Amino acid sequence: xxxxxxxxxxxxxxxxxxxxxxxxxxxxxxxxxxxxxxxxxxxxxxxxxxxxxxxxxxxxxxxxxxxxxxxxxxxxxxxxxxxxxxxxxxxxxxxxxxxxxxxxxxxxxxxxxxxxxxxxxxxxxxxxxxxxxxxxxxxxxxxxxxxxxxxxxxxxxxxxxxxxxxxxxxxxxxxxxxxxxxxxxxxxxxxxxxxxxxxxxxxxxxxxxxxxxxxxxxxxxxxxxxxxxxxxxxxxxxxxxxxxxxxxxxxxxxxxxxxxxxxxxxxxxxxxxxxxxxxxxxxxxxxxxxxxxxxxxxxxxxxxxxxxxxxxxxxxxxxxxxxxxxxxxxxxxxxxxxxxxxxxxxxxxxxxxxxxxxxxxxxxxxxxxxxxxxxxxxxxxxxxxxxxxxxxxxxxxxxxxxxxxxxxxxxxxxxxxxxxxxxxxxxxxxxxxxxxxxxxxxxxxxxxxxxxxxxxxxxxxxxxxxxxxxxxxxxxxxxxxxxxxxxxxxxxxxxxxxxxxxxxxxxxxxxxxxxxxxxxxxxxxxxxxxxxxxxxxxxxxxxxxxxxxxxxxxxxxxxxxxxxxxxxxxxxxxxxxxxxxxxxxxxxxxxxxxxxxx
Numbered sequence: 001x002x003x004x005x006x007x008x009x010x011x012x013x014x015x016x017x018x019x020x021x022x023x024x025x026x027x028x029x030x031x032x033x034x035x036x037x038x039x040x041x042x043x044x045x046x047x048x049x050x051x052x053x054x055x056x057x058x059x060x061x062x063x064x065x066x067x068x069x070x071x072x073x074x075x076x077x078x079x080x081x082x083x084x085x086x087x088x089x090x091x092x093x094x095x096x097x098x099x100x101x102x103x104x105x106x107x108x109x110x111x112x113x114x115x116x117x118x119x120x121x122x123x124x125x126x127x128x129x130x131x132x133x134x135x136x137x138x139x140x141x142x143x144x145x146x147x148x149x150x151x152x153x154x155x156x157x158x159x160x161x162x163x164x165x166x167x168x169x170x171x172x173x174x175x176x177x178x179x180x181x182x183x184x185x186x187x188x189x190x191x192x193x194x195x196x197x198x199x200x201x202x203x204x205x206x207x208x209x210x211x212x213x214x215x216x217x218x219x220x221x222x223x224x225x226x227x228x229x230x231x232x233x234x235x236x237x238x239x240x241x242x243x244x245x246x247x248x249x250x251x252x253x254x255x256x257x258x259x260x261x262x263x264x265x266x267x268x269x270x271x272x273x274x275x276x277x278x279x280x281x282x283x284x285x286x287x288x289x290x291x292x293x294x295x296x297x298x299x300x301x302x303x304x305x306x307x308x309x310x311x312x313x314x315x316x317x318x319x320x321x322x323x324x325x326x327x328x329x330x331x332x333x334x335x336x337x338x339x340x341x342x343x344x345x346x347x348x349x350x351x352x353x354x355x356x357x358x359x360x361x362x363x364x365x366x367x368x369x370x371x372x373x374x375x376x377x378x379x380x381x382x383x384x385x386x387x388x389x390x391x392x393x394x395x396x397x398x399x400x401x402x403x404x405x406x407x408x409x410x411x412x413x414x415x416x417x418x419x420x421x422x423x424x425x426x427x428x429x430x431x432x433x434x435x436x437x438x439x440x441x442x443x444x445x446x447x448x449x450x451x452x453x454x455x456x457x458x459x460x461x462x463x464x465x466x467x468x469x470x471x472x473x474x475x476x477x478x479x480x481x482x483x484x485x486x487x488x489x490x491x492x493x494x495x496x497x498x499x500x501x502x503x504x505x506x507x508x509x510x511x512x513x514x515x516x517x518x519x520x521x522x523x524x525x526x527x528x529x530x531x532x533x534x535x536x537x538x539x540x541x542x543x544x545x546x547x548x549x550x551x552x553x554x555x556x557x558x559x560x561x562x563x564x565x566x567x568x569x570x571x572x573x574x575x576x577x578x579x580x581x582x583x584x585x586x587x588x589x590x591x592x593x594x595x596x597x598x
Contacts, residue, residue, distance in 0.1 A: 002129050010124040011113040015042065017128070018099035018107045023048040026100040030055040032093050033114035036063035036071050039080065051079055054115070055152065057092050058084040075155050083152040091367060098137070105133045153357065177217050183375045185211050188361055192333070193218060197354040199306065199334040201362040204550020205381055206372075208335040209241070212302050213248060215333060219300060220271060223329075227269035227292060228300040231278050233308045241275045241304070255280060266291045278308050282315045289319060293326035306334030310346040317353065337550055340543040365546055366591045378560070381553045386593035387567045388586060390576065391442035393433070398574050404429035426542075430581065433571050434464040434537045442569050443536050444475055450534075450567065455483040457531035462548045464537035466490065529556060532565040535585075545585050563594070
């Protein structure tokens with residue numbers, strides 16, 4: 001049975017039915033705005049109410065300071081549980097209420113009312129379901145939660161929006177240095193100015209490097225003797241950073257094999273920049289830190305592609321300890337488009353080092369397109385045409401997939417002898433799926449249909465490993481529709497650097513394609529304009545596809561009508577249901593696609 005509540009006091013009327021008439025003991029609420037003072041009033045007014053579960057954006061949750069202690073007490077006692085996520089990651093705009101009694105759903109409401117007393121002062125509409133509750137409602141609720149894809153965090157003790165006030169601004173940002181920035185960049189710069197350690201996690205092509213440069217300029221304005229080290233994963237990125245810094249009038253040194261550059265930086269590091277590879281920095285970090293401590297100047301580390309730090313967190317912690325022991329004023333900024341990893345505890349350790357999730361500014365790909373991409377004079381990212389290619393695993397492959405999934409469940413939360421969480425089963429499962437014969441056949445079939453595109457535009461194909469890359473390269477170059485005037489190369493870590501340089505040069509000068517092992521070129525390479533991406537592999541995490549798609553979505557004002565084509569092998573079970581490990585990628589690319597997905 002259903003009925004519609006309309007007008008003023010609709011939320012109060014719904015709550016009266018659920019908590020007074022039915023005497024429900026538990027209330028679930030998903031709402032755009034939530035006022036915790038109003039939630040407390042429900043506990044005071046209805047003796048039957050034992051628990052309230054809230055799902056909302058933490059920026060949209062409000063309360064008055066006088067009730068902080070009561071809120072914390074309810075959370076600690078398990079009476080109030082808040083599942084929250086930042087607006088930068090996921091926008092929760094639903095208004096859904098579900099009342100439970102003795103574990104059974106007794107009443108539900110879906111409508112326009114937010115979980116706030118102010119909703120009772122407005123004209124609102126709520127559709128109420130009761131006796132029985134439609135099967136669709138629990139299904140909708142579970143679907144909404146699953147679409148959050150783990151973004152929602154559960155309060156353990158007091159949530160950050162209750163017990164932490166926003167930190168006071170360290171130094172006011174000079175508006176002159178933010179002139180010409182995109183709107184999201186300005187907001188992030190202001191946010192960074194309130195923190196000494198932070199992470200900026202935004203999509204490829206949305207200006208992380210510019211954000212870091214302006215942040216460094218901001219710190220240099222207020223700390224003229226600031227010394228900065230920029231850590232990068234590739235030599236190409238060293239050259240990119242050196243050029244950017246020199247164009248900005250900054251004194252920059254390359255920390256490569258030329259030790260005279262290192263000596264030049266340490267000779268007068270005040271206001272200067274050293275750009276170096278991650279591994280090379282740790283080789284001589286003790287020497288650098290000793291000199292910095294002697295001179296005692298403020299010190300900033302910018303970690304570009306900061307997920308590369310995870311394997312050297314012990315070195316990072318030791319570096320920080322050395323600086324702090326010597327009284328050096330220290331700042332840290334991590335940059336990435338995908339901070340995720342199969343080894344979740346490494347990410348947790350890095351987040352904790354930076355100050356927790358409050359020190360992470362993240363904008364996911366879909367929210368960026370919907371909330372930020374068109375706020376400026378011209379778009380930041382290209383439009384995307386998404387072409388999913390569904391691949392069913394065979395019965396035998398599915399059997400192996402389920403076996404590996406059991407291993408993941410068994411290993412979840414366990415620790416190996418090195419004190420690191422075990423992510424090997426997750427990596428093994430991902431490699432297995434993308435290396436199956438079904439997947440390779442699906443990729444070949446896709447290439448058969450796409451040869452005319454490959455012959456005439458720049459394309460990157462991301463595969464799981466070198467063996468598949470070589471196989472597919474041979475398949476393409478021997479194809480009856482292959483244009484021999486195009487270029488096809490395998491690009492991975494097994495090739496000598498001179499081969500890679502030659503392949504890149506050919507890639508820039510030909511309308512062809514480059515076939516690569518994804519871990520080598522998914523990030524940090526100066527590539528020509530890419531028209532098409534084909535996804536068939538993951539290496540570091542199940543979300544590194546964002547880096548790969550990022551190779552093609554950068555907007556070019558000289559080619560405003562360009563659209564990025566993304567072809568994607570989407571793995572399914574034997575019944576055609578998309579595997580859980582594939583769902584986020586499929587849902588996100590479907591959401592941003594200008595091509596309607598059937």
